[in-house]
Amino acid sequence: MAPLPVPLRTPLLPHIVTKTVPFNQNGSSLVDNFSRTISYLRLSVTDRCNLRCLYCMPDESGDNACRRKNSPILSHVDLLSYEELLRIVRVAVRLGMNKIRLTGGEPLVRRGILDFIAYLMKIDGLDEVRLTTNGVLLHDYAQSLYNSGIRQLNISLDSLKREKFARITGRDYFEKVWQGIRAARDLGFRIKINIVAMRGINDDEFGDFVNLALNEPFQVRFIEFMPVGEKSSWQLDQFIRAEEIQASVSDLGSFEPIQRLRVDGPARVFHLRAKDGRQGYVGFISPISHHFCDQCNRLRLTAEGKLRSCLLNDSERDIKALLRRGATDEELMKMIRDTVLDKPKGHRLQGQLEDGAALQCPGQMSRIGG
DSSP states (O other): OOOOOOOOBOOOOGGGOOSOOOOOTTOOOEEOTTSOEEOEEEEEOOSOOSOOOTTTSOOSOOSOTTOOOOOOOOOGGGSOOHHHHHHHHHHHHHTTOOEEEEESSOGGGSBTHHHHHHHHTTSTTOOEEEEEEOSTTHHHHHHHHHHHTOOEEEEEOOOSSHHHHHHHHSSOOHHHHHHHHHHHHHHTOEEEEEEEEOTTTTGGGHHHHHHHHHHSSEEEEEEEOOOBSTTOOOOGGGOOOHHHHHHHTGGGSEEEEOOOOTTSOSOEEEEEEOTTSOEEEEEEEOTTTSOOGGGOOEEEEOTTSEEESOTTOOOEEEHHHHHHTTOOHHHHHHHHHHHHHTOOSOOSHHHHHHHTOOOOBOSOHHHHOO
């Protein structure tokens, strides 16, 4: 088995983390040209990962045709430091953004992540910090994450079968992930399990995942396979529309839709009542077939320091370069505002899919943040 990537050492300098900036007293917020209020910032803290998923950052070698070589990982200097990340968050909060999600790569492989989260949680006006993880290190980190104040986890899990998990992720870590999920459950985290749905790969397990939602206090969410990455393994014959996924599990019970608010995430969530009395929650995320762009409330900060207003649109602004030129807070605010104003109404992948065109979003998912 290949060794884990070496985590980055990014010491946090305590002398620059002083009194936090209060939330904008005027309650002002960021609104784009399509009347969407932007209140949610996704931070990709690293592009490194301890898995090699075939649809994200696969190994160069292997007998699977989907395994392609992706771009090399970023060097230490190319990443935003924790101090730089904290400054951007403070500025974003002053503009009205009050929710943060930490993503990667795998955020838990970055050295010093717990100290960073502790400082992050002290920022006035920041109401919520969530974490997306693959779960490999979760057993070791769960208690510390809970102690830091994080209460919500999104855990990526594309198979409930050990051998298939290893084929999809390139690593035989299923038991480690399942240990981490159980530890987080027992501590009281609110957990969402994210499954990338791929025809011919894990579509035979959709019923098993729904039963997981009925047996455990997890919201299970099926996500359409997205064509992100210049060397993406996305293929049309592997793509499954969310409505087809839902139809394939409809005989497991009655699906009652939960009302979706503008501030909610992208999933269409259903309260599932099984015939035997069990209940649970199942979501479907359809970024391609039925996009939710009209309700998008987020910006993304990539691991290499680029502000990005849409996952599936490659327009970016280099806030890292601005920071390292000695920018004032006002200059940083202007770049954030400009990024919001340039946020597109929506992506065009649905139309391309209907036209039979090849779909591709060149950015690398491990840097953008899934």
